[in-house]
Amino acid sequence: MELFVMGLLYCSILFGMVRAYTLTDEQNLRTSLLTGYDSELRPGTDRAFRLDINTSFYLFSINEFDLNTGKLTLTGFFDTKWFDERLSWNSASHNQTNKTTIPQNRLWLPNFVNINPFEEIKGLGNDLVRVRVSSSGICEWYALQALEVICDADVSNFPFDTQYCTLKFFIWGYEPTEVKVNFMSANVILTLYQENGVWDIVSSTTYTQVNFYGFEEIIVGFHLKRRTAYYVTSLILPITSFSLLMGFVFVLPPESGERLGFSTTVLLSIVLYLTLIEGMLPEASEPNVSIIGHILVSYVVSGAIIVVFVILSFKIQSCSRRKPVPRFIVSFFKCCFEEKGKVQYL
Structure with a gap:
């Protein structure tokens, strides 16, 4: 019985080793995927259909809220997923390689641009961020960012005041008929949040709306309550x-x-x-x-x-x-x- 178990374990290890892909396999896969890939064109073979993007916002921390200047600084990231048929492949043709990571500056990205910044307008992510791509063509992008936005403070009830602040984004250059953002959660996800010493998050909301000019706004809102002790x-x-x-x-x-x-x-x-x-x-x-x-x-x-x-x-x-x-x-x-x-x- 013990010999049978040991033989079965040995076969499973050997089978796993045979199926494991190598560095060369992943290099060949990346070369194949990026050859002829144009990062300036959005995914979608049939342009009559819009591209659906699923996202959620995770908050890490509220770094600062300066009432004198109306500056709110926080750290968080968008967990964003979309389908790009140009980045799908048959894993059997690449030694069972079923996933890889690619620098974000080499792929098409939903260009989230902050439209209520405190100073300069910035997009999400940086060259250090990578996009995880699976063989099915699903791209997952963790756009980590320290955001500085304007939040007008109402201190009528200071120090028992509550404030409502929002992060506002556009996907610049695309209309809602071309690219549509869907929030997977109606609230900000706080599983990674570290408590702030001055402010409590009473509630949060995430939603999209079409503004007066026909562009879709991506909004993340926070209801903040001051700690009064x-x-x-x-x-x-x-x-x-x-x-x-x-x-x-x-x-x-x-x-x-x-x-x-x-x-x-x-x-x-x-x-x-x-x-x-x-x-x-x-x-x-x-x-x-x-x-x-x-x-x-x-x-x-x-x-x-x-x-x-x-x-x-x-x-x-x-x-x-x-x-x-x-x-x-x-x-x-x-x-x-x-x-x-x-x-x-x-």
């Missing part, structure tokens, strides 16, 4: 504490002389936080300025009013007791405490 502990809680402290300035005894210094110090602290937040937020935001910006401005204005009241209280305290109270102060308190024609004196 850092901003709550380092921003919201401190400024809320400062605003509460400002209200206790009148608890200090007037003779101590610390009211003015205390209120001024708290006011300067609020102004400092306002300066820090202004550095985080973009100068232009649609549709509105951040709510927290309005809150900080109100804190500054109220702090300034309290400082003025502290100065006035010192002024009134230093006045002679025989000097009558100014009429505008009397009128103010009468308006505040008047009820049904009667003045309520506290």
